[in-house]
Structures are given as C-alpha cells and as structure tokens.
Amino acid sequence: MSTPHLLFKDIDEPGLDTLDVYVKRGGYDNLKKALTMPPEAVVEELKASGIRGRGGAGFQMGTKLSFLPKGTMDKYVVCNADESEPGTFKDRELMQKIPHLLIEGILIAGYAAQATKSFIFIRGEYDQQASILEAAVAEAKAAGYIGENILGSGHSQDMWVHRGAGAYICGEETGLLDSLEGRRGNPRLKPPFPANQGLYQGPTLINNVETLSTAPLIIGMGGAEYAKLGAENSTGTKLVSVSGNVKNPGNFEIELGMKSRDIIEGLAGGVPDGRQVKFWFPGGSSSPVLLPEDLDLTYDFDTMAKAGSMLGSGAIIVVDDSNKVVDVALKLAKFYKHESCGKCSPCREGTNWTVKMLQRIDAGVATPMDLDILASVQDQIMGNCLCVLGDAMAMPLSSMVKKFREEFEEHIELARARNPYGDEDAGQAEPPIEIAAA
Numbered sequence: 331m332s333t334p335h336l337l338f339k340d341i342d343e344p345g346l347d348t349l350d351v352y353v354k355r356g357g358y359d360n361l362k363k364a365l366t367m368p369p370e371a372v373v374e375e376l377k378a379s380g381i382r383g384r385g386g387a388g389f390q391m392g393t394k395l396s397f398l399p400k401g402t403m404d405k406y407v408v409c410n411a412d413e414s415e416p417g418t419f420k421d422r423e424l425m426q427k428i429p430h431l432l433i434e435g436i437l438i439a440g441y442a443a444q445a446t447k448s449f450i451f452i453r454g455e456y457d458q459q460a461s462i463l464e465a466a467v468a469e470a471k472a473a474g475y476i477g478e479n480i481l482g483s484g485h486s487q488d489m490w491v492h493r494g495a496g497a498y499i500c501g502e503e504t505g506l507l508d509s510l511e512g513r514r515g516n517p518r519l520k521p522p523f524p525a526n527q528g529l530y531q532g533p534t535l536i537n538n539v540e541t542l543s544t545a546p547l548i549i550g551m552g553g554a555e556y557a558k559l560g561a562e563n564s565t566g567t568k569l570v571s572v573s574g575n576v577k578n579p580g581n582f583e584i585e586l587g588m589k590s591r592d593i594i595e596g597l598a599g600g601v602p603d604g605r606q607v608k609f610w611f612p613g614g615s616s617s618p619v620l621l622p623e624d625l626d627l628t629y630d631f632d633t634m635a636k637a638g639s640m641l642g643s644g645a646i647i648v649v650d651d652s653n654k655v656v657d658v659a660l661k662l663a664k665f666y667k668h669e670s671c672g673k674c675s676p677c678r679e680g681t682n683w684t685v686k687m688l689q690r691i692d693a694g695v696a697t698p699m700d701l702d703i704l705a706s707v708q709d710q711i712m713g714n715c716l717c718v719l720g721d722a723m724a725m726p727l728s729s730m731v732k733k734f735r736e737e738f739e740e741h742i743e744l745a746r747a748r749n750p751y752g753d754e755d756a757g758q759a760e761p762p763i764e765i766a767a768a
C-alpha cells in the first residue's frame with residue numbers, strides 16, 4: 331500500500347515553522363475556506379471524514395464536536411499536547427516543524443464549535459516545541475489569524491500556549507483541565523463529559539495535536555475525499571512512532587490499514603540482525619502486547635481491537651528476543667506506579683503492589699501462585715477507577731502474564747535457585763541510595 335503524505339508533506343522544508351513559508355505553500359487557505367462556510371457545515375465535513383481521535387481513545391472528532399451545545403455561552407477548544415504515553419513522539423515533530431498547521435486546525439475547530447478561547451496544553455519537557463508554538467501564535471496574532479473578527483468573518487478566537495509540569499495524568503483530558511485551571515491534575519468523574527462541562531465549567535472540545543492538525547487538510551480536500559483514504563472505520567493517514575528494537579526508529583505517516591509487518595520490517599527496518607520479534611506494543615505502552623504471528627494484521631483501529639489490543643496513540647514499541655518479559659513488565663509497572671495520581675485506590679494500590687510482586691518474582695521469593703495473584707490484581711484495577719491510567723498498566727501486564735506465563739514461571743524458578751535463602755532484597759529492587767564519602 332502506498333504511503334501518502336498529508337501531515338508530513340514537505341515536513342523537512344527549511345523554515346516551514348515560520349508563517350512566511352507556511353503561507354507561501356497555501357497555509358491558512360483552509361481556514362479562509364472554513365470561515366466562508368456555516369459552522370455546522372464545517373462540523374459535517376469533519377464528520378464525513380470519519381477521522382477518529384489520534385490521542386488514544388479513537389473517538390470520532392466530528393461526533394464529539396456535534397456534542398457541544400449551541401448557544402452563546404463561553405466555549406473552549408483545548409489541544410492536548412501532553413504527549414506522555416511512552417513510545418509516542420509524533421506530536422512533537424508536528425509542533426516543532428509545522429506549528430501553524432496545528433494553529434490553523436485549532437482555529438477551524440474553534441469556528442466549528444463557536445468557541446472564542448483556545449489553549450494548547452503542552453508537556454513541560456517540550457521546552458523547544460513550546461517556544462516554537464509561542465512564536466507561531468504571536469505571528470498568527472500579528473497577521474490577524476487569531477484575535478477579534480478573524481479575517482472579517484465575525485468569528486473571534488484567542489489562543490494561549492500553556493506549559494504543563496510533566497505528569498502523565500495531565501494527558502488524561504479531565505486531569506489536563508484541572509491542571510489548566512491551576513489545580514493539581516487529577517481526573518474528574520464523568521459524566522459530565524468535557525463537551526458539556528469542561529474548562530471553567532464551559533463546553534469544551536479537547537483533541538490531540540495530530541487530530542487537530544488534520545482538520546485543515548480535511549477542509550481542504552473535503553471530508554468525503556479524506557474518508558476514501560485508509561480502512562473501513564479507520565479513515566485517513568496516521569502518524570506512527572516506531573521505537574524499541576528496530577534498526578530505523580522514527581515517525582512515519584502511513585495510510586491506516588497498512589500491514590503491521592510493512593511498518594515494522596519495512597519502514598522501521600525490522601529488528602537488529604540475528605534477532606526475532608518477541609512481542610510488540612501496537613499503541614503505546616498501555617496497549618496489550620501482540621506476538622510475531624500478529625505482524626500480518628492490518629494496522630487499523632478495528633483490527634487491533636479484534637486482536638485483543640488497541641491502536642491507541644499509534645506508538646509501536648518492538649521488543650526482540652534479547653529481552654526478558656519480566657524486565658519489560660517491571661519497567662512498565664514502575665512507570666505507572668510513579669505516574670498514578672493516587673486519587674483512586676485500585677490504581678494507587680494496584681500499581682504499587684504490582685511493582686512489589688514483580689520485584690518478588692525477580693528476587694526469587696515468589697511462587698507460580700503469585701502469578702495468579704498478579705493477574706487478579708490487574709483484574710481488580712480494570713474498570714474500577716475514574717480514569718484508565720490503572721488500566722493502562724493492567725491491560726499490557728495481563729497480556730504479558732497470559733502470553734508468556736511459561737517464561738514468568740521459568741524466571742521464578744531460576745531466581746529461586748539463585749536465592750535459596752529467600753532474601754527479599756535480591757533481584758531488581760530499587761538500588762540503595764549511594765551516599766558520597768565526605
């Protein structure tokens with residue numbers, strides 16, 4: 331299947347991050363086009379495109395937009411640029427190289443929603459990208475694309491770049507809203523959903539960087555034309571971030587429905603010589619792992635779901651046979667334990683106990699029965715919290731225990747043989763803090 335470039339068209343053109351170059355290649359023409367259409371018609375185009383959210387959950391953007399109530403109350407557009415799912419680095423490239431495409435997308439979405447205020451919530455670690463965005467917003471304001479009565483259309487919309495402080499939970503849309511409002515980023519109870527009651531209690535459209543950056547392209551080519559790209563129920567192109575044990579890691583724009591093997595072995599060059607794929611995460615570290623025999627599946631939302639996993643943010647992490655599954659599981663669990671905001675007990679306690687149990691397995695003080703307890707802890711996390719941060723650990727963890735149970739058991743036996751006296755501190759427990767000699 332060919333790989334058309336929409337988002338990544340001329341992505342490495344020098345100066346593309348400036349208004350001058352962006353406008354010379356047709357930038358903001360799609361905003362101009364949208365502003366000549368009734369807002370409802372813009373919503374319809376986005377609906378017709380079938381585009382599903384690129385941030386993780388895969389909800390249809392046009393449908394979400396249509397949930398926002400009509401009326402003159404304050405409405406908001408919030409761009410989720412937190413990009414905190416491990417393995418995901420596509421939004422960074424878009425913001426760094428073509429920030430005006432995102433700004434244009436936010437303006438089009440804001441016009442469609444009749445929102446007057448918009449925010450880009452960007453993760454604190456993306457200092458360079460935040461500076462680029464701030465400069466681009468200032469340029470767009472000076473040129474009249476942002477502000478009062480944009481291009482004489484009657485639509486007014488302001489925009490701010492807000493830097494987060496680097497917490498995974500602030501990528502979760504309601505944690506993000508709390509953080510943006512100046513509170514500690516904790517998830518909110520849903521409903522109400524942000525479309526009805528979001529930022530400052532007002533109707534709020536929250537979309538990912540890639541989703542919003544695609545909006546101008548959809549308006550340009552028309553929703554129906556965009557929907558011809560990709561696969562059924564997974565229209566369009568998608569940026570995939572491929573990392574882990576591959577020869578050529580990076581971001582690639584693919585047409586959804588491409589064979590997974592062609593992404594991993596073709597675009598990303600496959601695993602290093604002499605090694606085999608052991609398993610792979612198809613949609614970030616939160617997605618249940620798939621096996622080498624799944625490489626011939628097409629890469630789209632429904633196929634990944636049918637295979638028991640998910641497309642998520644489009645981050646493919648490849649693990650080759652030089653790695654132990656217990657090491658990967660422990661690394662992953664430590665991340666989620668660290669990032670759990672602590673608001674819900676199953677997540678707070680479950681991520682902590684999972685790390686402890688994996689450390690026991692590694693230390694040689696566990697028995698195969700502990701694997702059943704480990705699996706049952708994951709079951710007790712899933713579906714029992716305000717947000718899915720806990721599930722994001724439980725889903726891949728469960729899949730690893732299920733698909734690699736024999737290796738876990740073998741690891742337990744070998745570790746027990748190495749630790750006959752049951753020293754709880756053996757294995758990969760946190761290293762002791764070293765105190766430098768005075």
Ligand SMILES: Cc1cc2nc3c(=O)[nH]c(=O)nc-3n(C[C@H](O)[C@H](O)[C@H](O)COP(=O)(O)O)c2cc1C
Pocket residue numbers: 382383384385386387388389410411412413414415498499500501502503504536537538539541542717718719722
């Ligand atoms: C723990 C957690 C972290 C998340 N992190 C991100 C993120 O970094 N970026 C993102 O776009 N969506 C993230 N999401 C998904 C958002 O909650 C939300 O679904 C998304 O911003 C909606 O945009 P979209 O429909 O365009 O995908 C996260 C969700 C959870 C539960």
